Amino acid sequence: MDKLPNELKQPLVELLLSVADDKFILGHRNADWTGLAPILEEDIAFSSLSQDEISHAIAIYQIAAGLVGSTADKLAYARKPDEYLCAELVELSDEFNWAIAVCRNFFCDHHDYLRLGRLAHSSYVPLAQLAGRLVAEEQIHVQHVDMLLKRLGHGDTESRERMQSALDRLAPLATGLLEPTQGIELLEAKGVYPRIEPAMFERWTEDLRHVAEASELKLQLQAPRAEAIGGRRGRHSDAFASLLDELTEVYRLEPEAAW
Amino acid sequence: MSVSASVDLKLDWDIQEDPVKLVPFEERITKGELVEPDDWMPHNYRVGMLRMAEHHANSEIVGALPEGEWITRAPTLRRKLALIAKVQDEVGHGQMLYRVSQDLGKPRDQMLRDLITGKTKYHNVFNYPAPTWADVVMIQWLVDGAAIMNQATLADGSYGPYVRTMKRINMEEAFHFKSGEDMVLTMMSGTPKQKQMAQEAFDRWWAPCLMFFGPLDKESVKTSPFMRWRIKTATNDDLRQRFVDRFAPAALDLGLKIHITVKDQDGMVTEKREDTEIRRNEKTGYWHFSQPDWNEFHRVVKGNGPLNKKRVALRRFSYEQGQWVRRAIVGGSDLPPLC
Numbered sequence: 374m375d376k377l378p379n380e381l382k383q384p385l386v387e388l389l390l391s392v393a394d395d396k397f398i399l400g401h402r403n404a405d406w407t408g409l410a411p412i413l414e415e416d417i418a419f420s421s422l423s424q425d426e427i428s429h430a431i432a433i434y435q436i437a438a439g440l441v442g443s444t445a446d447k448l449a450y451a452r453k454p455d456e457y458l459c460a461e462l463v464e465l466s467d468e469f470n471w472a473i474a475v476c477r478n479f480f481c482d483h484h485d486y487l488r489l490g491r492l493a494h495s496s497y498v499p500l501a502q503l504a505g506r507l508v509a510e511e512q513i514h515v516q517h518v519d520m521l522l523k524r525l526g527h528g529d530t531e532s533r534e535r536m537q538s539a540l541d542r543l544a545p546l547a548t549g550l551l552e553p554t555q556g557i558e559l560l561e562a563k564g565v566y567p568r569i570e571p572a573m574f575e576r577w578t579e580d581l582r583h584v585a586e587a588s589e590l591k592l593q594l595q596a597p598r599a600e601a602i603g604g605r606r607g608r609h610s611d612a613f614a615s616l617l618d619e620l621t622e623v624y625r626l627e628p629e630a631a632w
Numbered sequence: 633m634s635v636s637a638s639v640d641l642k643l644d645w646d647i648q649e650d651p652v653k654l655v656p657f658e659e660r661i662t663k664g665e666l667v668e669p670d671d672w673m674p675h676n677y678r679v680g681m682l683r684m685a686e687h688h689a690n691s692e693i694v695g696a697l698p699e700g701e702w703i704t705r706a707p708t709l710r711r712k713l714a715l716i717a718k719v720q721d722e723v724g725h726g727q728m729l730y731r732v733s734q735d736l737g738k739p740r741d742q743m744l745r746d747l748i749t750g751k752t753k754y755h756n757v758f759n760y761p762a763p764t765w766a767d768v769v770m771i772q773w774l775v776d777g778a779a780i781m782n783q784a785t786l787a788d789g790s791y792g793p794y795v796r797t798m799k800r801i802n803m804e805e806a807f808h809f810k811s812g813e814d815m816v817l818t819m820m821s822g823t824p825k826q827k828q829m830a831q832e833a834f835d836r837w838w839a840p841c842l843m844f845f846g847p848l849d850k851e852s853v854k855t856s857p858f859m860r861w862r863i864k865t866a867t868n869d870d871l872r873q874r875f876v877d878r879f880a881p882a883a884l885d886l887g888l889k890i891h892i893t894v895k896d897q898d899g900m901v902t903e904k905r906e907d908t909e910i911r912r913n914e915k916t917g918y919w920h921f922s923q924p925d926w927n928e929f930h931r932v933v934k935g936n937g938p939l940n941k942k943r944v945a946l947r948r949f950s951y952e953q954g955q956w957v958r959r960a961i962v963g964g965s966d967l968p969p970l971c
């Protein structure tokens with residue numbers, strides 16, 4: 374389909390915002406390392422990942438903006454905290470702990486890769502075309518973060534311990550990525566967000582465990598409880614409001630102005 | 633062949649270089665030929681070139697800091713993306729220039745350590761604060777503009793790897809400058825508040841940019857062998873004049889006023905009055921301007937500028953928090969632990 378039936382509009386907007394918000398906030402957090410990463414070569418690579426995430430977010434915001442009559446910038450800068458649908462994992466500050474930064478990307482990139490892969494087969498043509506392009510770039514992120522995980526897992530005792538404790542710390546939060554947005558069953562039924570077999574959680578944990586094992590790291594993931602409510606319904610960590618305050622600091626000086 | 637780390641990296645003007653080697657070396661330079669890493673070169677040429685490339689590399693990675701602080705707060709998606717890319721470019725310049733320096737005989741880790749222990753320096757201009765978004769705009773317009781002017785002359789130097797790196801860097805700097813121009817134009821066509829922000833940031837950056845090119849020629853130490861060897865190819869005063877000729881009229885056209893300022897120790901302007909010297913000399917075509925406060929320049933060079941300590945501390949923080957990663961990925965450093 375090229376035109377979206379009315380009853381799918383709201384569910385699709387929520388799904389798109391969840392994807393774009395994850396990417397926007399992840400890119401925003403990752404960019405903290407630009408100029409300060411542990412190795413110059415990795416500083417440059419990490420900045421590229423961050424730019425990709427934000428570029429992806431822009432493209433997805435644009436589709437959502439078309440559906441709700443807004444602009445990508447307004448969606449990114451002018452919503453209230455509880456209107457953002459990102460997962461808590463991307464909100465958290467990594468406190469300049471490279472192990473946390475890498476592990477966060479590990480969870481997110483693998484998840485995004487699957488999510489975009491599904492969207493690339495969407496029955497909604499404009500979305501399928503965009504996602505097809507993005508998933509190719511996401512695959513490069515996955516390769517890069519897997520490489521980092523392996524090198525640090527195999528590095529020395531200290532690096533393995535640091536990576537293990539970062540994985541352990543983030544794992545309970547990471548499953549929040551899989552919290553469904555409202556109306557997702559409808560999108561799945563109509564092929565706008567096609568289902569995959571095995572289902573998302575199994576595929577994702579399988580991919581992650583595979584890489585963790587090859588990195589000599591252990592990974593325990595518990596399937597999220599169906600009734601758990603978090604970022605996908607606009608419920609965020611305490612840190613999120615101050616993250617948004619900072620992110621919109623200049624924008625809010627003159628919201629109607631060009632910058 | 634690259635020289636080993638044990639090479640003595642001090643300038644020594646008492647060295648008598650072998651004339652059988654020195655004469656053809658200098659002839660090649662006069663003819664405009666490039667010197668390559670494996671070629672014979674005078675000791676002081678190697679050291680002079682290394683110091684310049686290392687200082688330049690340091691400046692790129694410290695230069696990433698003031699703008700890097702604003703990535704989280706960039707006001708639109710497009711600006712945010714462009715700013716990350718811009719700061720990434722600066723880090724990339726640093727990386728390329730550290731490579732050039734490594735080939736001249738100094739290991740990268742040693743250079744990063746000398747930077748955070750204060751043994752080596754970086755460009756003075758990055759010791760000034762960027763308290764608003766408009767400062768990011770002025771950095772990309774004025775500081776990158778000044779850097780392009782300086783680096784265009786360095787791309788005309790004699791050391792092959794540095795010259796080639798400079799050409800590549802200058803292409804990227806031209807991009808930064810274009811985006812700086814676009815941003816300053818946007819703000820100066822914006823709301824009264826935006827115009828005021830731009831003017832205040834301009835007031836903070838004008839004098840540091842005049843100082844960007846270094847002390848007055850009459851006060852700067854004799855650098856004649858470096859000019860003869862084409863490590864340096866233009867004088868400070870020449871470059872400063874070129875900068876003013878380009879940016880004074882551009883600023884006035886945009887509606888900015890050029891001020892003489894007094895600043896507090898944090899680099900914030902406390903007093904300002906219009907620079908009445910600013911005018912074009914119709915006979916020569918050159919622009920007149922008032923000299924900046926050279927006492928301030930010397931103070932900042934000696935480490936007592938508004939942000940010297942903060943910038944070095946942030947580099948040190950980055951170095952220290954990344955040590956375990958470097959140990960795991962590139963192997964341990966031979967250097968003793970930092971104290």
Ligand SMILES: [Fe+2]
Nearest residue numbers: 692721722725
């Ligand atoms: Fe640069």
Ligand SMILES: [Fe+2]
Nearest residue numbers: 722776805808
């Ligand atoms: Fe630049």
